[in-house]
Amino acid sequence: xxxxxxxxxxxxxxxxxxxxxxxxxxxxxxxxxxxxxxxxxxxxxxxxxxxxxxxxxxxxxxxxxxxxxxxxxxxxxxxxxxxxxxxxxxxxxxxxxxxxxxxxxxxxxxxxxxxxxxxxxxxxxxxxxxxxxxxxxxxxxxxxxxxxxxxxxxxxxxxxxxxxxxxxxxxxxxxxxxxxxxxxxxxxxxxxxxxxxxxxxxxxxxxxxxxxxxxxxxxxxxxxxxxxxxxxxxxxxxxxxxxxxxxxxxxxxxxxxxxxxxxxxxxxxxxxxxxxxxxxxxxxxxxxxxxxxxxxxxxxxxxxxxxxxxxxxxxxxxxxxxxxxxxx
Amino acid sequence: xxxxxxxxxxxxxxxxxxxxxxxxxxxxxxxxxxxxxxxxxxxxxxxxxxxxxxxxxxxxxxxxxxxxxxxxxxxxxxxxxxxxxxxxxxxxxxxxxxxxxxxxxxxxxxxxxxxxxxxxxxxxxxxxxxxxxxxxxxxxxxxxxxxxxxxxxxxxxxxxxxxxxxxxxxxxxxxxxxxxxxxxxxxxxxxxxxxxxxxxxxxxxxxxxxxxxxxxxxxxxxxxxxxxxxxxxxxxxxxxxxxxxxxxxxxxxxxxxxxxxxxx
Numbered sequence: 001x002x003x004x005x006x007x008x009x010x011x012x013x014x015x016x017x018x019x020x021x022x023x024x025x026x027x028x029x030x031x032x033x034x035x036x037x038x039x040x041x042x043x044x045x046x047x048x049x050x051x052x053x054x055x056x057x058x059x060x061x062x063x064x065x066x067x068x069x070x071x072x073x074x075x076x077x078x079x080x081x082x083x084x085x086x087x088x089x090x091x092x093x094x095x096x097x098x099x100x101x102x103x104x105x106x107x108x109x110x111x112x113x114x115x116x117x118x119x120x121x122x123x124x125x126x127x128x129x130x131x132x133x134x135x136x137x138x139x140x141x142x143x144x145x146x147x148x149x150x151x152x153x154x155x156x157x158x159x160x161x162x163x164x165x166x167x168x169x170x171x172x173x174x175x176x177x178x179x180x181x182x183x184x185x186x187x188x189x190x191x192x193x194x195x196x197x198x199x200x201x202x203x204x205x206x207x208x209x210x211x212x213x214x215x216x217x218x219x220x221x222x223x224x225x226x227x228x229x230x231x232x233x234x235x236x237x238x239x240x241x242x243x244x245x246x247x248x249x250x251x252x253x254x255x256x257x258x259x260x261x262x263x264x265x266x267x268x269x270x271x272x273x274x275x276x277x278x279x280x281x282x283x284x285x286x287x288x289x290x291x292x293x294x295x296x297x298x299x300x301x302x303x304x305x306x307x308x309x310x311x312x313x314x315x316x317x318x319x320x321x322x323x324x325x326x327x328x
Numbered sequence: 329x330x331x332x333x334x335x336x337x338x339x340x341x342x343x344x345x346x347x348x349x350x351x352x353x354x355x356x357x358x359x360x361x362x363x364x365x366x367x368x369x370x371x372x373x374x375x376x377x378x379x380x381x382x383x384x385x386x387x388x389x390x391x392x393x394x395x396x397x398x399x400x401x402x403x404x405x406x407x408x409x410x411x412x413x414x415x416x417x418x419x420x421x422x423x424x425x426x427x428x429x430x431x432x433x434x435x436x437x438x439x440x441x442x443x444x445x446x447x448x449x450x451x452x453x454x455x456x457x458x459x460x461x462x463x464x465x466x467x468x469x470x471x472x473x474x475x476x477x478x479x480x481x482x483x484x485x486x487x488x489x490x491x492x493x494x495x496x497x498x499x500x501x502x503x504x505x506x507x508x509x510x511x512x513x514x515x516x517x518x519x520x521x522x523x524x525x526x527x528x529x530x531x532x533x534x535x536x537x538x539x540x541x542x543x544x545x546x547x548x549x550x551x552x553x554x555x556x557x558x559x560x561x562x563x564x565x566x567x568x569x570x571x572x573x574x575x576x577x578x579x580x581x582x583x584x585x586x587x588x589x590x591x592x
Contacts, residue, residue, distance in 0.1 A: 064422060086335070094422040100415030104354040105347070116343035117425045156423070 011078060013164050013195035014040035014063055019072035021058045032058040034219035036072070040164075040212075045186065045196040047206035050216035051306045056199045057097055059216070060168050063197070064094050077164060090119040093162030095153055097169045097199075103142030107133055107152055110141055114156040127155040130185060147178040154182060158189065165189055167198040171205065183209050203298050213298070217305045227298060234296035234304075236270035238277060239263065241289030251276040262290075270295055336428055344425065344433030348407065352437050358406060362399040362438050366445050369394050370452055379457035381543040382551040388449060388542060389510050389535045392471070395445050396478045396534075397506060399438035402499050404482035407434050410492040413590045421588060435479045446471045459543065459553065463560040466541030466568075473571050474534060478506075480578035487585035506531040516549065523548070533570035540564050 021033035033055045040046045050056050061067040062074055065081030065088065074081055079088050101110050108124060115121040128134045131151040136144065141152070154170060167186065171179040179202070187209060190196055200206055206213050207227045214224035223230060235254065242263050248256065252269035253276075267273035274293050281288050294300070353359055372387035411417050411434065420430055446467075454460055461467045481502050489498040509532025512518065526532050539545040540563045544555035555563060 066422060089424040096415075096419060096422055098415060099419035099422070101419065102351055102411070102414065102416055104351050109347070109350070113344070113347045114423070116347075117340050117420070117423055119424060153419070156419075160424070 010042045012039040013042045013044075013077055014038065014197060015073075015075045016059070016063065017073045019059060019062060019074060020070045021055070021062060021067070022070045031070075032219055033062075033069075036216070036219070036221055038214055038221060038224075040195060040197045042195050043190070043193060044211040045190050045198065045209055046212045046214065047210035048197065048199045048214050048216060049201075049203065049206055049302060050199075054216040055219040056216055057168055060166055060197070060199065064092075064166055065089075090160060091162060092164045092166065093157040093160055095157040095165075095167040095170055097172075099153060101141045101149065101152065104140060106138050106140050107144070107148075108137040110152055111155060111159070114159060118160040120161065121159050122161055124159075127159050130158070131155045132181065147174045150174060150182075151178070154185065158185070163194055165194055165196045165198075167196065169199050169201065172201060179205065203302055207298050215302060215305055217308075222305055223301060230298050231296040231301050234301050235266045235268055236273075236293070236295050237300075238265045238267065238270070238274055238291075238293045240291045243286050243288065245284070245286075246277075247280060250280065336426065336432075340425060341429045341432050341436070344429065345436035348433055349437040349440075352403070352407070358403060362403040363441055365398050366391065366395045366441065370445075370449060373453060373456045373458065380551065381459070381545060381553050384453055384456075384458035385539045385543045385545055388453065389538045391445065391449055392474065392534055392538060393506060393510055393531060395442035396474045397503055399441040399445075400435070400475055401478040401482050401485075401502060401506075402495070403438040404435050404479055405485050405489065405499055406492055406495050408483065408486045409489050409495055412486070412588060413491050415590070417588050427586075427588075431483065435482070439475050439479065442475055443471070461542040462544045462553070462555070463541045463557060463564070466537055466560065466564055469568070470534060470537045470541065470571065473575050474530075477530065477571070477575040477578045478502075480575070480582040483582040484578060484585055487582075487587045490591060505529055506534075509533070510535045527567075528570055530571060530574040533567035533574070536567035537564055537571065540567070 016036055016038040019033055019036040019038075020031065022029050022031045024030055032053075036055070036059055038048075038059070048056050048059070058067070062069045063076055063081060065076075065085050068082060076088055077091055081088060105113065108128065111124045111127055115124055125134075128137050131154060133148070133151055133155065136148055141149065144152070150170070150173070154167075157165065157167070165186070170182050170186070174182065183205060186196055186198065198210070210227060212224065213227055213230055214221045215230070216222070225232075239262050242258060242261050246256065246263060246265075250265065250273055252267045252272045253265045254268060255266040257264045257266075265273060265277065270293060277288070280286075352362060369387055369391035372390060373384065375387075376383035408417075408431075417430060421427065450460065450467075485495070485498055485502060489495050506529070509526050509529040511531075512526055527536065536548075539548075539550070540555065540560050544553035544560060545551070546554045546559075546563070
């Protein structure tokens with residue numbers, strides 16, 4: 001937690017209010033984004049997490065100016081993503097979740113082509129070196145591995161020295177080595193002052209590299225904050241193989257569930273509840289089989305949200321240290 | 329206040345077009361269609377009676393049709409659909425390139441081939457005892473309108489073409505529409521109403537304009553040059569209106585139906 005929080009005085013690089021996006025019309029209409037508020041502080045790495053279909057890509061497409069919102073306001077670097085496109089594009093770098101390159105061009109040719117589309121490109125050789133592609137420079141794109149293609153894609157994204165970088169699942173499908181490499185490059189961009197908005201499925205990446213996290217579910221941002229804040233105020237859980245006669249007045253326990261032969265106690269104070277439980281078990285000579293006690297983690301919170309389950313019935317809004325849009 | 333330079337970059341379009349030409353040259357089949365096939369009609373000038381306006385007109389009409397259909401129409405359709413399916417266009421649109429620049433750059437290699445061939449047809453024909461174009465304005469106007477029309481038809485066809493293979497089938501209606509006029513133009517004893525109807529197709533109008541504007545031929549069966557320069561203007565008004573009409577239709581259809589991402 002030594003990471004510096006971005007200066008709160010400057011305007012956010014991306015500001016989203018009440019964003020809605022609906023696909024189709026009439027009875028078949030599907031609302032993919034249902035009122036998203038999001039701030040990406042200037043100079044931060046902000047991670048947008050969520051299961052497939054949560055609406056992350058639909059949200060990014062509006063921020064990128066590739067789609068229009070059904071409702072709501074989006075401002076990017078103080079500008080409108082569609083109306084101010086010509087001003088914005090030279091200042092932003094976008095990595096799409098899925099994109100393609102012509103297989104008959106080499107890596108170097110592909111980057112030269114991309115370079116020719118940019119207002120102020122960094123040299124192609126510099127980008128090849130940055131993403132460790134020098135040895136593959138004269139190989140045609142169709143012969144590259146998935147990870148190599150992704151690195152060419154990222155090189156294109158960063159070639160224009162963007163102030164704002166938007167990355168949609170940059171590391172999905174990459175091996176751990178490539179993932180670390182991608183994050184090294186992204187962190188370097190941040191060190192140079194760029195703002196990064198990134199989606200990922202890898203919670204540990206968000207926890208390790210992001211300054212702020214927002215978790216999306218079913219078209220809404222249901223929780224947000226710094227990585228350490230996300231789980232704060234979320235209840236801890238103690239679970240064990242079901243035994244009869246568990247008292248319902250154990251200290252600090254706020255709820256008990258019994259499912260699949262396991263009993264789960266939800267508690268606001270893990271140590272207090274656990275001590276009380278163990279004292280009870282010792283006193284009554286009960287063995288708690290497969291005992292598990294865990295503090296809340298980003299993963300706990302994420303999985304609870306993804307499952308539509310809310311441990312202990314705690315609404316994120318009730319948690320003292322969290323508020324919706326805590327990145328603001 | 330946005331200027332044209334904010335909306336369209338000639339430098340970027342030219343760079344993209346150059347890379348599209350490189351890609352075209354690396355795809356043997358596409359290159360054969362776009363670069364080799366259109367040369368063949370000029371060989372027709374060697375056939376038949378040397379210097380006969382009928383033979384010359386037929387060769388030039390065929391060449392105009394072929395440069396419109398292969399380097400331009402079919403090539404642009406196939407290139408656009410395959411770039412779309414490979415998500416190359418999606419990637420480009422997330423960068424600084426504008427839609428109009430992408431469309432222009434995909435069309436340019438084929439359009440340049442078509443323009444060059446249309447231009448060299450003039451000295452080649454002259455070298456083979458054919459006349460220079462009688463009306464020096466009509467032929468370039470015809471070529472420009474035709475290339476715009478078939479580029480627009482290519483983008484319209486792409487909207488309902490599922491993938492690059494499907495283009496072989498989906499391109500047929502336009503190829504037929506373009507070819508039916510020149511193919512039937514020399515058929516004698518055709519019913520008047522049928523000839524009238526066919527003369528409204530783009531290919532028939534192209535054929536009429538070449539015969540009138542370049543060779544001064546009066547009517548579909550004419551073999552000898554009889555029209556004066558003044559005559560060519562009045563005779564060309566009808567077919568020129570037909571070509572312009574089809575060009576407008578093609579551009580409107582293309583604008584209304586542009587699709588940049590593959591069907592999911």
